Amino acid sequence: MTIISVDTPTRRRLVAGLGLAILFLASLSVGVGEFSLARVVNDPEALQLLLISRLPRTLAAVLAGAGLAIAGLIMQTLAQNRFVEPSTAGTAQSAELGILLATLLLPAASLPIKTLVASGAAMAGTSVFLMTAHRLPPTQPFLVPLFGIVYGGVIGAAATFAAWHADLLQFLSVWTNGDFSGVLRGRYELLWFAALTVAIAWLVADRLTIMALGRDASIGLGINHARMMQLGLVVVSVISALTVVVVGMIPFVGLVVPNIVSRLMGDNLRGTIVCVAASGSGLVLGCDIIGRIIRFPYEIPVGTVMGVVGGLVFLWLLFRRPDHA
Amino acid sequence: MIRIENVSLRYRTTPILHDIDLTIPKGGVTALIGPNGAGKSSLLSLIARLQPLQTGSITIDGLGVDSTPSPELAKVVALLRQDSVIASRLRVRELVGFGRFPHGRGRLTQEDCNIVNQSLRQLDLTDFADRFMETLSGGQRQRALVAMTLAQGTDYILLDEPLNNLDMYYARTLMQALRAIADENGKTVVIVLHDINQASAYADRIVAMKGGRVVGDGTPAAIFTPDVLEGIFGFRMRVETFDGKPLVLHHL
Numbered sequence: 070m071t072i073i074s075v076d077t078p079t080r081r082r083l084v085a086g087l088g089l090a091i092l093f094l095a096s097l098s099v100g101v102g103e104f105s106l107a108r109v110v111n112d113p114e115a116l117q118l119l120l121i122s123r124l125p126r127t128l129a130a131v132l133a134g135a136g137l138a139i140a141g142l143i144m145q146t147l148a149q150n151r152f153v154e155p156s157t158a159g160t161a162q163s164a165e166l167g168i169l170l171a172t173l174l175l176p177a178a179s180l181p182i183k184t185l186v187a188s189g190a191a192m193a194g195t196s197v198f199l200m201t202a203h204r205l206p207p208t209q210p211f212l213v214p215l216f217g218i219v220y221g222g223v224i225g226a227a228a229t230f231a232a233w234h235a236d237l238l239q240f241l242s243v244w245t246n247g248d249f250s251g252v253l254r255g256r257y258e259l260l261w262f263a264a265l266t267v268a269i270a271w272l273v274a275d276r277l278t279i280m281a282l283g284r285d286a287s288i289g290l291g292i293n294h295a296r297m298m299q300l301g302l303v304v305v306s307v308i309s310a311l312t313v314v315v316v317g318m319i320p321f322v323g324l325v326v327p328n329i330v331s332r333l334m335g336d337n338l339r340g341t342i343v344c345v346a347a348s349g350s351g352l353v354l355g356c357d358i359i360g361r362i363i364r365f366p367y368e369i370p371v372g373t374v375m376g377v378v379g380g381l382v383f384l385w386l387l388f389r390r391p392d393h394a
Numbered sequence: 395m396i397r398i399e400n401v402s403l404r405y406r407t408t409p410i411l412h413d414i415d416l417t418i419p420k421g422g423v424t425a426l427i428g429p430n431g432a433g434k435s436s437l438l439s440l441i442a443r444l445q446p447l448q449t450g451s452i453t454i455d456g457l458g459v460d461s462t463p464s465p466e467l468a469k470v471v472a473l474l475r476q477d478s479v480i481a482s483r484l485r486v487r488e489l490v491g492f493g494r495f496p497h498g499r500g501r502l503t504q505e506d507c508n509i510v511n512q513s514l515r516q517l518d519l520t521d522f523a524d525r526f527m528e529t530l531s532g533g534q535r536q537r538a539l540v541a542m543t544l545a546q547g548t549d550y551i552l553l554d555e556p557l558n559n560l561d562m563y564y565a566r567t568l569m570q571a572l573r574a575i576a577d578e579n580g581k582t583v584v585i586v587l588h589d590i591n592q593a594s595a596y597a598d599r600i601v602a603m604k605g606g607r608v609v610g611d612g613t614p615a616a617i618f619t620p621d622v623l624e625g626i627f628g629f630r631m632r633v634e635t636f637d638g639k640p641l642v643l644h645h646l
Contacts, residue, residue, distance in 0.1 A: 149481065275500035279492055281482045285444050285475050290546070291468025291496045335526060336482035339500070 081333065085347050089131075092354045096127040099358055101366045121254045129257040130249055130357045130371070131350040133312050134322060136263030138349025139270045139342070140308040141323020143301045144195075146281045148202045150213040151331075154323030155195075155309040158217030161318040162224035163194025164310040165244045169228055173235055184259060184314045191306035194224060199302070247312070247319035247372035249357050260315050266304045267346050273300070274338040281336060319372050321379020322349050328386050352378075395420050396441060396550065396584070400450035403436055403606075410436045411606045413450075418601075420455070420549070423576050423583045425593035427617075428603035429627055434586045435476055437603070438552045441584075442473035454550055468496035472546040476554040476586070478539050480527050486538045487523040490514060493545030513541040516571050518564070532559040540568060544575070551575075553585045557592065565589070569596040594618055594640050602626045614640055 098106055100123060108115045141154035148158070155161050167190025171183040178186075198220055205212045225245075232241040270277065279287050280297055287294045312318060326349045334341045353371060356378055360369040396418040403411040411433045418424050426434045439445055441452055443459045452459045454471055472493075480489065490513055494506040502510070514520050517537040527535055536559045543551060553572075557565045573596050575581045587593045593600055593614065600617040602610030604626050610617045617623075618640035624630050632643040 275492075275495065278482065278484075279495060282480060282492070283478075285439075285473075286478070288444055288464060289442060289468065289473050290492065291465035293464060331483055335488075336484055337488045 082344060085344055085351070089347050089351045089354070092351055092358065093127055093131070096130065096354055096358055097123045099361050122252075125254045125257050126249050126252045126357075127354065129252045129260055129316060130354045132257075132260040132263045133247070133316055133319060134350040134353030135267050135346035136260070136308040136349070137312060137319060137322040137353070138326040138345045139267050139323075140305045142327040142338070142342070142345050143270060143277065144305050144323065145327055146277050147199055147298060147301045147305070148213060149207075149281070149283065150202065150210055151328060152211065152214035152324070153202070153217050154321070155191075155305060156318050156320040157214060157221055157324065159194045159198045159221040159224050160191050160305060160309045161245075161313055162221045162228060164188070164191040164306070164313040165241065165318070166190055166194075166224055166228040166231070167310065168244055168314055169232055169235075169237065169241060172237065172240065173231070180314065181259065184310055187310035187314055188307050191310045192302055195302055195306055199298070244313050244317050245372075246370050247317040247375070248368075248370035249316055250368050250370070252316060257315055259311055263308050263311055266308050269300075269304060271342050273297070274342045277301070277342075278336060278338045281338075317370075317372060319353060319375050321375055321383060322352055325379050325382040325386065326352060329382070332389075395455060396582070397453045398437075398441070398450070399452075401437075401440060401447065401452060402449045403433075403440065403445075404448065409606060411440075414606075414608055416601065416608055416611070418582065418584060418599075420582050421576065421580050422598040423572060423585065423596055424599045424601060425597035426584065426586045426601050426603060427588075427590055427593055427626070428609075432603040433606040434603050435554050438473060438554050438584070438586065439475070442471055442552055443467060444473070444475075465496060468546070468548075470548055471550040471552065472543045472548040473552040474539055474543040474554060474556055476558065480535070480539070483526050483528060485524050485526055486519055486530070486541075487514065489527060489538055490519075490541045490545050493542040494547070496546060509547060510545050513545040516544060517541040518567065533561060533564060536560060537564060537568075544571075549580075550582045550584070553583070555586050555588065557587065557589060565592065572596065590618065590623075590642050590644065594642065618642055 094106065097119065098104070102118050104115055104118050109119055137155070144153055144155060144158065145151050164187040167187035168183055171178060171186035175182065198217060201216060202213045205216065228241060232238050276292055276297055279290055279292055284294050327345055330341050330345050330348060334344060353375070356374040357371040360371050360374040363369060398414050398416040401411060401414040414437065428434055440447060441459065443464065447460050457467065457470060459467065487510065490510050491502055494502060494510065498506060514523055517540055519537055519541055522530060522534060527538060530538065536556065540556050543553065556568060560568060569592055572583045572585065576583050597614060600610065600612060600614055601608060602617055609626060610622055618633055620630060620633055623642065632646060634641045634643065
């Protein structure tokens with residue numbers, strides 16, 4: 070089953086694109102408000118609902134999903150380990166700590182400024198993770214994600230402690246558990262920067278593929294290894310911080326999506342990076358729709374749904390290929 | 395020409411290389427031999443700028459390895475390291491294609507594709523070209539890595555124990571292919587070999603290292619004598635002459 074006929078990737082891309090389009094329309098149609106897509110044309114109220122709530126929410130899910138999947142992919146490339154992603158390696162927790170400190174120390178700052186602080190914190194936290202990951206013995210690939218989980222837990226605990234002291238615990242849960250229910254027009258637009266970072270990743274896809282071959286191969290082929298590490302670090306940190314600040318962290322997207330795409334299509338990122346982004350969008354959108362439907366008219370946050378779905382898929386990945394890291 | 399002057403290297407307090415002075419002329423096959431831990435791999439990784447020079451200088455065709463931009467050097471020198479592991483799920487053709495990255499920064503032209511196909515043919519990999527690396531045997535994987543290194547199309551090709559994992563047939567095929575690209579395309583091949591009879595049969599020149607120093611430098615006939623070999627490897631071995639080339643009976 071390893072030899073794949075030439076037209077299969079194209080067919081997979083078509084299926085993925087079609088699936089994403091269906092989820093997109095479904096997301097526009099599902100909600101508490103009285104609404105159907107057919108009425109948009111001659112009902113100004115329905116149009117308002119679409120433009121102010123449904124469309125922003127759907128776009129936010131698409132952008133966050135694509136961004137997180139790409140962030141996971143890049144993080145796995147930088148750490149040379151398939152089992153890390155921003156939410157399990159201290160990046161998201163550092164961003165949470167950053168936005169918490171920004172809220173405490175610069176309460177008057179605008180959201181973009183606070184996001185910038187969160188990005189800076191995420192970068193610092195991820196740098197420490199990567200430096201440590203590269204020192205761990207490569208013969209023990211599971212040490213890296215294990216270290217990441219402990220490290221993220223420690224930073225998360227620091228954030229919880231600070232939030233508890235400042236009586237901001239309920240704010241913290243807004244950042245730690247992703248939820249699209251608060252997304253309205255005017256409150257998600259920062260996420261478009263995630264689209265920009267996805268475009269950057271696409272532009273440097275070949276370089277990322279070579280980076281995954283290791284430091285020696287990268288330098289041998291004339292790639293500025295240190296600069297690519299920095300670029301990847303910035304992309305991962307900015308995407309994570311944007312997601313944390315705007316909708317809250319969504320776990321597992323960055324872990325399961327790149328792994329599944331790698332299994333199906335391989336690791337030549339020039340050909341797969343668009344699929345990674347689209348699958349991330351589809352997964353987050355799908356989980357958000359599930360969260361809106363199963364307790365209708367109440368909602369379950371997407372972070373919770375993803376925790377269940379992503380955890381199951383992650384376990385499946387672990388059991389499917391125990392000898393590949 | 396690779397010119398190495400006064401190069402020393404130490405990791406923390408452990409000295410690895412002592413004042414290496416060595417000139418490797420352009421063209422031909424040079425074999426680096428010596429016991430484990432002699433510093434052969436370290437010397438190659440310094441030539442290929444994989445680690446920074448601590449003292450001395452190394453130039454390749456006049457280009458300083460620490461001062462020339464890395465993308466430019468990637469068109470001049472290619473190194474296959476010992477025990478390279480490919481964790482990515484890439485097809486053989488894709489991997490070999492990345493050898494062309496220094497030339498088109500990722501865009502493969504028709505000429506690039508021809509070179510990739512030629513490298514695949516040289517290593518007898520055409521039938522495996524669309525297989526994922528992880529589905530190949532160790533020897534096939536090693537050949538794919540050599541093909542990638544050759545596809546880089548550099549004038550200087552450094553290979554660190556490329557015969558690892560290869561059976562007799564492919565070890566011989568690879569040595570013949572390296573001899574051919576040196577003779578027909580004027581490439582300079584520097585190769586670390588543990589099989590000194592391969593070195594005797596295919597190399598123009600032998601550089602022997604021991605304890606971080608160059609302890610021998612000359613033709614196979616000059617280096618492969620019982621006395622010199624005992625100095626390098628620490629035991630006496632019989633040397634015969636076969637077809638005009640030294641044949642070392644090191645296993646007896």
